[in-house]
Amino acid sequence: xxxxxxxxxxxxxxxxxxxxxxxxxxVHDGELMVLVGPSGCGKSTALRMVxxxxxxxxxxxxxxxDVVNDRAPKDRDIAMVFQNYAxxxxxxxxxxxxxxxxxxxxxxxxxxxxxxxxxxxxxxEPHLDRKPANLSGGQRxxxxxxxxxxxxxxxxxxxEPLSNLDAKLRVQMRTVVARIQQRLQTTTIYVTHDQxxxxxxxxxxxxxxxxELQQVGSxxxxxxxxxxxxxxxxxxxxxxxxxPGELEGNNVRLPIGSLPLPDELRRRLEAGPGQGRRQVxxxxxxxxxxxxxxxxxxxxxxxxxxxxxxxxxxxxxxYYAYFEVESERVASRELEELAQDxxxxxxxxxxxxxxxxxxxxxxxxxAKPGQPLELWFDPQHLQLFDPESGRSLLAGGQQQPxxxxxxxxxxxx
Numbered sequence: 213x214x215x216x217x218x219x220x221x222x223x224x225x226x227x228x229x230x231x232x233x234x235x236x237x238x239v240h241d242g243e244l245m246v247l248v249g250p251s252g253c254g255k256s257t258a259l260r261m262v263x264x265x266x267x268x269x270x271x272x273x274x275x276x277x278d279v280v281n282d283r284a285p286k287d288r289d290i291a292m293v294f295q296n297y298a299x300x301x302x303x304x305x306x307x308x309x310x311x312x313x314x315x316x317x318x319x320x321x322x323x324x325x326x327x328x329x330x331x332x333x334x335x336x337e338p339h340l341d342r343k344p345a346n347l348s349g350g351q352r353x354x355x356x357x358x359x360x361x362x363x364x365x366x367x368x369x370x371x372e373p374l375s376n377l378d379a380k381l382r383v384q385m386r387t388v389v390a391r392i393q394q395r396l397q398t399t400t401i402y403v404t405h406d407q408x409x410x411x412x413x414x415x416x417x418x419x420x421x422x423x424e425l426q427q428v429g430s431x432x433x434x435x436x437x438x439x440x441x442x443x444x445x446x447x448x449x450x451x452x453x454x455x456p457g458e459l460e461g462n463n464v465r466l467p468i469g470s471l472p473l474p475d476e477l478r479r480r481l482e483a484g485p486g487q488g489r490r491q492v493x494x495x496x497x498x499x500x501x502x503x504x505x506x507x508x509x510x511x512x513x514x515x516x517x518x519x520x521x522x523x524x525x526x527x528x529x530x531y532y533a534y535f536e537v538e539s540e541r542v543a544s545r546e547l548e549e550l551a552q553d554x555x556x557x558x559x560x561x562x563x564x565x566x567x568x569x570x571x572x573x574x575x576x577x578x579a580k581p582g583q584p585l586e587l588w589f590d591p592q593h594l595q596l597f598d599p600e601s602g603r604s605l606l607a608g609g610q611q612q613p614x615x616x617x618x619x620x621x622x623x624x625x
Contacts, residue, residue, distance in 0.1 A: 215277070216239040216274070221235040221236075222234055223257050223268065233254075234424070235258060237428065239399060240399075241399055243416065245402070245415065246402045246414035247403045247420060250446070254422070256371055256372075258420075263288070263292055268281050289365050290365050290367045291360035292360065293360050293371070294371050297353060303344075304340065305355050309359045313362060326364070330362045333395065334357060353373060361396070366399065369401050386409060390413055407447055414430075417430070417447075419447070437604070437606070439604050442547075444595055452496065453496045454494065457596070467538060468519075469517045477594060492597065493597040494594060494596060495596070498572040499593075500590045502587070503574065506574060517587055519537070520536070521534070522581065522582075529575045531575065532571070532573075533587075534569070
């Protein structure tokens with residue numbers, strides 16, 4: 213196991229393009245750190261620099277306190293698991309898993325022992341004498357992981373290892389990855405563009421955008437206290453709703469009505485950079501809406517408003533209710549970038565004066581598509597952002613991502 217440190221690391225290509233910019237991150241010994249962000253944000257480039265597959269233009273990369281900028285990949289004692297399985301089709305599972313050890317001239321008895329142990333961990337014992345063509349996608353990915361495990365490296369580097377699997381198998385394999393990492397306690401950097409995968413796997417998560425670190429923290433921290441619009445819009449499924457707002461004393465006026473600011477939010481607003489602001493961008497997560505008929509507004513206050521439910525998606529225990537609010541759209545470069553990455557920038561209605569919103573409702577709701585419904589929002593979870601910079605007005609001392617990068621590892625949630 214080893215600690216991995218990025219100290220002001222930059223990757224600059226010959227044409228001047230900077231894929232990673234002044235990147236500072238401390239991955240703790242035994243931690244599972246997830247790098248997440250949209251396509252082209254630099255997360256895979258950062259991983260490849262750790263592996264030695266990309267040269268570092270400036271800054272220092274340390275593995276176990278040793279600077280490895282100029283060290284060859286084979287001398288870094290790391291193991292990679294790629295998106296494609298990269299298995300030798302003419303070899304059996306046993307031979308594929310032990311091939312790297314064979315090249316290193318490890319005694320055959322030791323190879324057999326390590327392969328048997330990895331096969332037991334990965335539930336591959338019945339398949340050791342089969343060839344990759346006769347395995348399912350999940351089994352092939354487990355063989356690729358087994359090939360990394362037998363080397364007993366200082367760190368695992370995983371570059372979107374589950375992206376070739378179907379949705380149900382990805383969920384199962386996430387559990388496998390988490391269980392293996394918790395068992396082996398090997399330092400792991402895991403790259404994905406899927407924020408749900410990041411939230412369910414990582415001890416901590418690093419959110420990247422355009423080569424720059426945006427925020428580092430536990431899944432709970434990123435979800436509850438995003439430092440800017442980009443993190444707020446990227447983390448969470450369904451995504452956070454955004455509306456223009458205006459502060460009026462102890463309230464914030466929104467297109468859905470006036471929301472009272474709870475005492476804690478007022479204190480954070482006064483302590484943070486939002487003091488004296490009037491125009492804001494309000495963030496409302498779908499999870500914090502509810503059918504007003506179920507009584508939430510009576511317990512917690514907040515705002516109730518009537519909306520016509522356009523689409524109602526049933527997930528069994530809950531519903532996603534989609535509705536429109538008459539309002540100007542929030543103009544933000546960060547949110548436009550997220551919409552483009554999600555393929556939503558060119559959808560019908562993208563330029564209208566109607567903002568589509570989504571609420572996650574209890575399975576007890578009586579909502580019906582095409583009919584109006586009284587909705588309630590819990591103001592305890594309101595997020596407020598600066599329209600100009602996109603920074604959270606409630607984050608206080610959490611504004612600097614570098615500070616978050618040095619926090620101790622959080623427990624999985």
